[in-house]
Amino acid sequence: MMSPMNNIYISKHITGFLPIGRNMVRRGAWKEPHCPRCPFPMENSAHILRCPSQASRILFRSSMQKFSIWLENVDTPSILTTHILDITASWASGVHTPPQKNSPQPIILQLQLGWDHFTHGRIHQSFLQYITNHYIHISSKRNPSSWISVLIQKLWTLFHLPQWENRNKYVHDLDRVTDSTTSLNGIFCIQNRFLYKNILYNMQHQTNYILRTEIKLVYQNIFYSMQHQSKIYFTYQNQIGLPRTISPV
């Protein structure tokens, strides 16, 4: 289970509303959009996990170790573990991995979708059958659906969130946030409208290749957080014609 703050972070990340350099300049809160940790000129959400700064790379290696231990602990097939770890490491270095003929089928299909989707918890549905078959083969009583939903959570909690927290320490060191609290509060209700619409759209239109049930399990907490983070949002709800309750289809 992820904390409400984590859920808010994830909902902002997947809908493009993180207070990253690019957005902060647009909002007039920062003068420069560059990464707080390295000289990268335009900080965007994709950069946070792949930032080449020493601090980011040390953190990434630590995340990879924890991720590797988790994959092993839940009896992931070793060939799948090897591919996932290798491709994630290459992806973080900006190296594209082409699908190989001898790779497990879910790896080939996920690479065709793009590994960026994987690192953001958008897992190809073929993983479920693959893990199911493997657990049957080794007579494991583990739940294959749990493998998927915990995998999605691990990708956020082991990789994205620690990088975001680390990056924010550098923002405070630079002391370049002007009165961002005020400007952020000012657009909070507008953000929520977009967040909600975008997430619903993603749920309805982009999950045909992803595991809908598992996505729901993970993101229902995000919907819960969104319901509770702003009262202003609910006063806008009728005006913008959204359903009163926020629950994935």
Ligand SMILES: [Zn+2]
């Ligand atoms: Zn950077």
